[in-house]
Amino acid sequence: MVDSILVNKSRVTPSCDMSDNETPGDDPTRRRGDHEVVPVSPEEVQFLEVPNGSHGGSGVSGINTSLINKEGQLKSILKNRLETVEHVDNLSVKERRRRHSSADEDDFALLHGRFEKIPLKDFHAEIRAFKDVEDFLSGTQLMLDLQKTGLPQIIDAMATRLLEKKEVSSQTSLEEARHAIFTQDSVHTLSKTIQGTMTSDESGFDFDQNWICVMCDIPTLTKRHVVISRLNSPANLGSTSQEVQFVILVMAPVREKSTKSSLETARTFATLFLDMDFRHQLLLAESEFEFKQLLHSRTKLLIEEQGLPENRKSHLLLSAFEQEEQEGEAARYPIGQGLIRDFKRRLPHYLSDYKDGIIGNKTIHKVTSTTFFLYFACVLPNIAFGMLNDNNTEGIIDVQKVLFSQCVGGLLFAIFGGQPLIVLLTTAPLALYTKIIFSICEDFDLNFPAMFACTGLWNAFFLFIYVFFNTSKLMKYSSRSTEEVFSLFITFAFSADAIKDTIKDFNKNYHTDACHHVNHSNPANQSASLLNNILTTTVSTMTTGNSSSNSSVAPPGGGIIEECLRENSILFLLLMLGTVWLGITLFNFTKTPFLNAGKREMLADYALPVAVLVMSFFGSYIFREVKMKPFKYKERDQMFELAPLHLLPVGAVFAAAGLGFSLSLLFFMDQNISSALVNAPSNKLKKGAAYHWDLFVVAVINAFLSIFTMPWVHAALPHSPLHVRALADLEDRVDQGHVHQIVVHVRETRLTGIISHVMIGLSMLMLPYPLAYIPRPVLDGLFIYVAITALYGNQLFDRILLFFTEQSAYPPNHYIRRVPQRKVHLFTVLQLIQLLVLCVFGFSPIPYMKMVFPVLIMLLMPIRHKITPKFFEPKFLKALDGHTH
Numbered sequence: 001m002v003d004s005i006l007v008n009k010s011r012v013t014p015s016c017d018m019s020d021n022e023t024p025g026d027d028p029t030r031r032r033g034d035h036e037v038v039p040v041s042p043e044e045v046q047f048l049e050v051p052n053g054s055h056g057g058s059g060v061s062g063i064n065t066s067l068i069n070k071e072g073q074l075k076s077i078l079k080n081r082l083e084t085v086e087h088v089d090n091l092s093v094k095e096r097r098r099r100h101s102s103a104d105e106d107d108f109a110l111l112h113g114r115f116e117k118i119p120l121k122d123f124h125a126e127i128r129a130f131k132d133v134e135d136f137l138s139g140t141q142l143m144l145d146l147q148k149t150g151l152p153q154i155i156d157a158m159a160t161r162l163l164e165k166k167e168v169s170s171q172t173s174l175e176e177a178r179h180a181i182f183t184q185d186s187v188h189t190l191s192k193t194i195q196g197t198m199t200s201d202e203s204g205f206d207f208d209q210n211w212i213c214v215m216c217d218i219p220t221l222t223k224r225h226v227v228i229s230r231l232n233s234p235a236n237l238g239s240t241s242q243e244v245q246f247v248i249l250v251m252a253p254v255r256e257k258s259t260k261s262s263l264e265t266a267r268t269f270a271t272l273f274l275d276m277d278f279r280h281q282l283l284l285a286e287s288e289f290e291f292k293q294l295l296h297s298r299t300k301l302l303i304e305e306q307g308l309p310e311n312r313k314s315h316l317l318l319s320a321f322e323q324e325e326q327e328g329e330a331a332r333y334p335i336g337q338g339l340i341r342d343f344k345r346r347l348p349h350y351l352s353d354y355k356d357g358i359i360g361n362k363t364i365h366k367v368t369s370t371t372f373f374l375y376f377a378c379v380l381p382n383i384a385f386g387m388l389n390d391n392n393t394e395g396i397i398d399v400q401k402v403l404f405s406q407c408v409g410g411l412l413f414a415i416f417g418g419q420p421l422i423v424l425l426t427t428a429p430l431a432l433y434t435k436i437i438f439s440i441c442e443d444f445d446l447n448f449p450a451m452f453a454c455t456g457l458w459n460a461f462f463l464f465i466y467v468f469f470n471t472s473k474l475m476k477y478s479s480r481s482t483e484e485v486f487s488l489f490i491t492f493a494f495s496a497d498a499i500k501d502t503i504k505d506f507n508k509n510y511h512t513d514a515c516h517h518v519n520h521s522n523p524a525n526q527s528a529s530l531l532n533n534i535l536t537t538t539v540s541t542m543t544t545g546n547s548s549s550n551s552s553v554a555p556p557g558g559g560i561i562e563e564c565l566r567e568n569s570i571l572f573l574l575l576m577l578g579t580v581w582l583g584i585t586l587f588n589f590t591k592t593p594f595l596n597a598g599k600r601e602m603l604a605d606y607a608l609p610v611a612v613l614v615m616s617f618f619g620s621y622i623f624r625e626v627k628m629k630p631f632k633y634k635e636r637d638q639m640f641e642l643a644p645l646h647l648l649p650v651g652a653v654f655a656a657a658g659l660g661f662s663l664s665l666l667f668f669m670d671q672n673i674s675s676a677l678v679n680a681p682s683n684k685l686k687k688g689a690a691y692h693w694d695l696f697v698v699a700v701i702n703a704f705l706s707i708f709t710m711p712w713v714h715a716a717l718p719h720s721p722l723h724v725r726a727l728a729d730l731e732d733r734v735d736q737g738h739v740h741q742i743v744v745h746v747r748e749t750r751l752t753g754i755i756s757h758v759m760i761g762l763s764m765l766m767l768p769y770p771l772a773y774i775p776r777p778v779l780d781g782l783f784i785y786v787a788i789t790a791l792y793g794n795q796l797f798d799r800i801l802l803f804f805t806e807q808s809a810y811p812p813n814h815y816i817r818r819v820p821q822r823k824v825h826l827f828t829v830l831q832l833i834q835l836l837v838l839c840v841f842g843f844s845p846i847p848y849m850k851m852v853f854p855v856l857i858m859l860l861m862p863i864r865h866k867i868t869p870k871f872f873e874p875k876f877l878k879a880l881d882g883h884t885h
Contacts, residue, residue, distance in 0.1 A: 121271040124306035132268040143229035180216035211246035215262040257807035338470040342693035357749030369605035370726040374756035392435040407761035409713040414753030418690020425716035449709040453643030456706025458660025463699035472691040484796040494787040498780035515564035579781025583611035619775035630772040665854035674715035718790030799828040818879040
């Protein structure tokens with residue numbers, strides 16, 4: 001039966017000069033591998049008496065042993081014979097050396113050949129396969145009963161047939177085609193070929209020698225061309241092609257789209273010619289029309305056969321909810337069944353969640369590096385969002401409370417959560433909700449801690465309802481496109497925060513009236529302004545110990561003199577971009593040739609901690625002369641103050657219910673989308689998901705935090721998928737020159753979450769110093785680093801890049817092979833429209849518009865299942881929006 005098809009790539013390499021390794025007495029032909037042929041003297045020969053009628057299979061040439069009666073005579077003859085052979089052999093060695101030294105280098109060459117197994121063309125899934133055949137049928141490049149037997153003559157005839165077309169002859173020549181097809185003009189060996197292979201119980205492995213597909217790339221061509229020739233009689237074209245009756249020649253441009261390359265086109269026709277019965281039908285075809293009809297019918301048949309479910313090589317993996325439906329019958333009382341199933345699914349793995357963080361190859365190293373990654377990836381955003389909440393709530397929620405909330409929430413979830421790889425974090429949308437609640441309290445003269453706690457408790461109440469009524473099952477309608485749109489929005493949100501801080505710093509220190517006054521006034525005023533700056537710096541240093549704590553001071557005569565601190569803004573930009581550059585460089589260090597594999601992997605694992613510490617050292621010590629404003633910190637007398645809920649009027653309680661419902665939608669989507677990305681089939685997690693249980697634990701945690709006016713936490717993007725990647729063993733895969741990484745194994749452990757959040761709790765003892773030594777631009781650099789690394793593996797971002805990528809450089813992704821290019825771009829445009837709508841509402845300067853944001857996220861699912869299918873066929877949507885290739 002037919003097993004597969006092999007591509008053979010041969011090329012000529014220069015021969016190795018062995019003259020330095022030969023001594024005058026050595027014969028290079030005497031060695032075979034590690035063994036040396038040692039001559040035997042006649043005295044060492046022993047004779048055995050053989051009975052009459054018995055003889056060996058071979059004898060010494062030129063010697064009639066039957067005429068020799070004595071052993072001594074025979075040894076004498078053998079000695080003379082060996083001396084003669086040795087003399088002739090020495091002459092032949094000298095002659096070969098003389099020829100080798102005097103011959104031209106072109107007379108000798110080494111041929112390097114390599115066989116590589118390639119998959120059969122999937123005519124059902126890969127849209128280009130059918131188009132390749134259709135293009136050939138319309139091009140009419142077919143040669144029946146070709147009267148040639150030699151390989152050069154056959155190739156010349158087929159190339160000449162192509163050159164009869166003006167569009168081909170104007171772009172290339174016969175000599176150029178020969179040079180591309182053969183390895184060398186004097187060696188008629190084909191450079192690149194595809195052949196079929198067969199395996200059977202009788203003969204084992206063998207080549208299918210009835211056909212061969214020849215391919216070549218010619219730089220001057222602008223279009224692909226295919227010629228098929230049926231030979232009049234079988235031809236011997238080489239050791240693996242001794243009975244060839246069909247030759248397919250594929251010529252393609254060098255710079256061509258990956259799905260239109262010579263290899264992909266040759267793979268199409270090679271898959272067609274694999275079938276022996278089909279080739280027999282082609283041999284009986286009497287005309288070109290009949291030959292083409294057979295090709296067309298075979299193509300249609302392959303599309304139907306490969307589309308049958310039993311013939312598909314891969315199937316979409318079932319989601320956790322579909323697995324639940326197949327595990328058992330519907331429960332009589334479905335309330336809380338999802339919660340119970342999640343608990344039963346994860347409980348048997350609870351102990352292994354701890355053991356898997358200790359036992360295994362490189363596990364200790366991975367757990368240690370991931371713990372430090374989680375620590376810095378959480379504690380630095382906590383400081384940034386703590387500063388934001390401090391400004392929005394006038395100090396009621398500050399950095400200390402955010403760190404405590406992160407420590408308690410993250411630790412409880414790491415211990416009691418279902419999927420421990422999910423990372424909880426307070427996020428920018430939650431900070432914006434907090435600001436909206438504070439604004440409402442100011443407008444209606446309400447107690448903010450009480451209103452905040454009431455909203456949080458309503459949010460927890462609605463989450464409990466979602467859990468007990470198994471609402472998380474709705475996430476089976478959340479496809480990959482929905483998850484990627486939301487993930488890319490979060491990436492933009494992190495980047496926007498960093499950009500806003502940079503613009504704010506430049507407006508405060510660089511684009512000030514004082515700076516413009518220095519630039520445009522006369523020298524006397526410049527000197528006066530410089531003197532003012534010096535005096536202002538001196539006074540600030542004496543009073544606060546921080547020369548740039550304020551960008552302006554009030555002189556005794558009244559008014560405000562602004563400082564020109566352009567060096568602060570330049571240093572801000574330097575530290576932020578330096579953090580990004582160093583982090584990304586180390587993150588991608590495994591792709592460089594420096595050091596060894598182990599050290600490269602270690603640097604990549606510690607990319608974020610190293611970048612933060614190095615750039616903080618630069619900002620706080622190397623550039624200590626430039627005083628940058630640290631984050632605001634005020635020591636609290638009491639952390640745990642119960643919110644005075646009794647101070648809220650009845651109307652405010654119902655208003656908090658509305659805010660809590662909107663907030664619960666944000667929690668529901670954020671938590672479940674993060675869970676879906678963590679439990680994606682590509683991550684190869686083994687222990688199962690726990691959507692309902694995780695949401696239940698998050699509801700309990702946030703109810704506790706709310707009554708003490710602590711900031712809320714929920715599953716964070718992109719931290720959760722990055723946590724999975726940090727614990728994973730990755731493997732590089734190369735496909736037609738494009739390198740991509742796949743996850744081989746993930747250590748599903750709770751230890752990283754537990755240890756990192758204990759460290760975050762201990763960080764509260766480092767307030768304000770040494771945490772204040774981490775400059776604000778380093779925090780913004782971390783935001784951009786997290787945003788950029790989250791783009792790896794995001795198909796939406798990859799497809800956006802295709803708008804600006806030359807077609808010949810398109811990666812051979814599954815959707816590139818299976819979906820027409822126009823459909824790919826249309827799907828990307830539809831996703832970009834959804835992303836734009838999210839950005840308009842999510843980044844709106846009007847606070848109340850942001851309350852609609854969770855509803856918009858929920859609408860992404862009906863849009864995907866009701867509107868998007870009107871533009872695409874189901875098989876295209878399956879390729880573009882599925883989790884499997």
